[in-house]
Amino acid sequence: MLIEEKTSLSEEIEHLVDLYGKDRSALLRILQNIQRNHRYISDYAQQEVARHLNIHPVEVYSVISFYAYLNSEPKGKYIIRLCKTISCDMKDKTSIQKAIERELGIKFGATTKDKKFTIEFANCIGMCDQAPAMSINERVYTNLTPEKAIQIINELK
Amino acid sequence: MKNERKGEIIFSEYERGSALKKLKKLTRQDILFELKNSGLKGRGGAGFPISTKWMLAGAAISDEKYIICNADEGEPGTFKDRVLLVEYPELVFEGMVIGGFTIGAKNGIVYLRGEYEYLLKSLEDYLETMRKENMLGKNILGIKNFDFDIKIFLGSSAYVCGEETALIESLEGHRGEARNRPPYPVNTGFNGKPTVVNNVETLCCVPHIIIKGSEWFKKFGTKKSTGTKLFSVSGDCEKPGVYELEFGITIKELLNIVKAENTKAVQVGGASGKCYPKSEFDRKLAFEDAPTGGSIIIFNENRDMLKVLENFMEFFVEESCGQCTPCRIGNVKLLEGVKSIENGTYTFGQINKLKELGKTMQVASKCGLGQASPNPFLSILENFKDEIFAYKVGRENGKQ
Numbered sequence: 001m002l003i004e005e006k007t008s009l010s011e012e013i014e015h016l017v018d019l020y021g022k023d024r025s026a027l028l029r030i031l032q033n034i035q036r037n038h039r040y041i042s043d044y045a046q047q048e049v050a051r052h053l054n055i056h057p058v059e060v061y062s063v064i065s066f067y068a069y070l071n072s073e074p075k076g077k078y079i080i081r082l083c084k085t086i087s088c089d090m091k092d093k094t095s096i097q098k099a100i101e102r103e104l105g106i107k108f109g110a111t112t113k114d115k116k117f118t119i120e121f122a123n124c125i126g127m128c129d130q131a132p133a134m135s136i137n138e139r140v141y142t143n144l145t146p147e148k149a150i151q152i153i154n155e156l157k
Numbered sequence: 158m159k160n161e162r163k164g165e166i167i168f169s170e171y172e173r174g175s176a177l178k179k180l181k182k183l184t185r186q187d188i189l190f191e192l193k194n195s196g197l198k199g200r201g202g203a204g205f206p207i208s209t210k211w212m213l214a215g216a217a218i219s220d221e222k223y224i225i226c227n228a229d230e231g232e233p234g235t236f237k238d239r240v241l242l243v244e245y246p247e248l249v250f251e252g253m254v255i256g257g258f259t260i261g262a263k264n265g266i267v268y269l270r271g272e273y274e275y276l277l278k279s280l281e282d283y284l285e286t287m288r289k290e291n292m293l294g295k296n297i298l299g300i301k302n303f304d305f306d307i308k309i310f311l312g313s314s315a316y317v318c319g320e321e322t323a324l325i326e327s328l329e330g331h332r333g334e335a336r337n338r339p340p341y342p343v344n345t346g347f348n349g350k351p352t353v354v355n356n357v358e359t360l361c362c363v364p365h366i367i368i369k370g371s372e373w374f375k376k377f378g379t380k381k382s383t384g385t386k387l388f389s390v391s392g393d394c395e396k397p398g399v400y401e402l403e404f405g406i407t408i409k410e411l412l413n414i415v416k417a418e419n420t421k422a423v424q425v426g427g428a429s430g431k432c433y434p435k436s437e438f439d440r441k442l443a444f445e446d447a448p449t450g451g452s453i454i455i456f457n458e459n460r461d462m463l464k465v466l467e468n469f470m471e472f473f474v475e476e477s478c479g480q481c482t483p484c485r486i487g488n489v490k491l492l493e494g495v496k497s498i499e500n501g502t503y504t505f506g507q508i509n510k511l512k513e514l515g516k517t518m519q520v521a522s523k524c525g526l527g528q529a530s531p532n533p534f535l536s537i538l539e540n541f542k543d544e545i546f547a548y549k550v551g552r553e554n555g556k557q
Contacts, residue, residue: 023330024329024330024331025328025329025330025348026330027330028310028311028313028327028330029310029311031313032271032311032313035313062332063330063331063332066315066332066333066478067271067312067313067314067315067333068271068313068314068315069271069313069314070313084468085233085234085428085468085472086233086234086392086424086428086454086465086468086469086472087233087234087391087392087454089468090392090393090456090460122272122314123231123233123314123316123472123475123476124231124232124233124234124235124472125272126230126231126235126236126238126239126270126272126273127236128233128234128235128236128389128391128392128397128454129236129389129390129391129397129398129399130397131391135272138274138275139275140272140275
């Protein structure tokens with residue numbers, strides 16, 4: 001990591017700590033913000049957060065590793081999460097999975113080389129009545145067909 | 158969209174703020190009495206009476222208390238809370254304010270699941286409007302010394318955080334691992350203070366009960382399960398969606414309403430619920446018969462129940478928090494069992510042992526997740542054994 005990047009990340013974390021406080025209960029909020037801005041929480045960011053909250057970095061890592069939406073490894077700019085739980089599965093989520101894999105040329109769980117897209121499965125995202133569904137970052141898309149899913153992704157390219 | 162919904166209680170007409178305006182004339186005891194008389198039970202699935210929770214938390218002596226709205230609905234097939242938060246935020250928040258008034262809390266927290274982040278903005282805006290109208294803030298609607306405010310806390314996707322003590326752990330900035338009980342959250346909850354955790358739907362019933370009374374509420378449902386329930390219906394039917402229906406409705410009646418045809422099985426209560434075959438479609442959806450947090454997943458004749466079971470078990474393997482052994486290892490073993498049936502390498506001795514293991518998990522797991530996760534395994538293998546074990550023969554003969 002470049003020194004400039006480190007400084008700006010430190011400043012960002014400092015700002016977040018000012019906003020949410022130094023209490024342990026602020027930890028998730030701080031991590032969620034770093035995740036939103038950078039799509040992952042780097043080792044350096046983890047250490048900085050730990051230093052501000054006066055806890056061991058391993059505590060921070062243990063929280064990150066627990067929650068599905070927090071990552072310690074770099075992810076793409078757009079994280080596409082296709083719901084794989086029963087209702088979406090029954091409405092043929094596999095055809096959407098295959099279409100996305102073909103279109104982006106990667107398998108589920110991977111990130112494209114240009115770091116633009118990460119595709120992964122999600123457990124039930126609460127859209128069972130409009131299955132199949134996927135989310136891209138915070139937005140949710142429902143009643144998908146393979147064609148519709150690809151169209152949505154292409155608009156982001 | 159709101160006008161299209163029909164229901165006797167939650168979806169019935171309600172004038173925004175009317176329950177809060179009535180608070181001035183009520184005492185805490187009045188509210189507790191009404192709730193107790195109404196028989197309102199927790200809508201998340203466990204069915205614990207709300208009046209008991211509120212009474213215990215109200216009786217606890219502490220300068221700080223919390224009321225938490227559990228909007229971490231992660232159960233596969235459940236989406237009623239999403240509908241309530243989008244279309245009926247007034248009921249959710251006013252329910253919380255009434256809770257604050259009753260137990261003497263100044264702070265309310267909504268634990269919103271990470272998947273629903275897109276609702277955050279509109280909910281925050283709604284809270285801001287309530288603050289402007291003095292429905293939140295200091296001396297609410299002229300009630301002296303009644304201060305209450307609500308914050309929204311976003312989760313980061315973990316099914317287990319729907320369990321109330323895991324949810325509290327998560328709020329405190331820890332991994333969402335369930336706590337030992339006792340002590341119960343009503344004594345030692347968030348930050349060690351008395352805390353009430355209620356489901357979104359439970360809170361939505363409260364303003365209606367305050368306005369229309371417990372006798373009116375009791376007219377609906379059965380004797381042991383009063384009121385109505387929101388059912389999130391998905392799977393093989395023509396009209397999936399959220400329905401408000403009285404407790405005590407049979408599975409068959411529900412299937413007619415949502416226009417499901419050729420139904421083979423119904424999963425009641427999501428992945429952690431039980432799977433009912435056709436012969437049991439006369440069972441009643443109520444706490445005393447077929448209990449549910451609202452998730453109804455419908456399977457038609459063409460569905461392969463073993464695949465369904467595999468999907469459920471994969472879900473539990475991923476979502477088990479890993480804290481206690483029965484759940485962490487048990488779910489993996491059950492999934493392996495399902496896979497061994499699938500590729501025909503199982504023995505009945507093994508399967509029987511796994512059933513025993515399932516029963517052990519039900520008693521030995523620390524929280525509801527591991528206690529309930531063997532339910533689909535046990536009920537699907539029992540109710541669909543003819544199909545499942547014939548399936549293997551079918552595969553060996555090259556039919557599949």
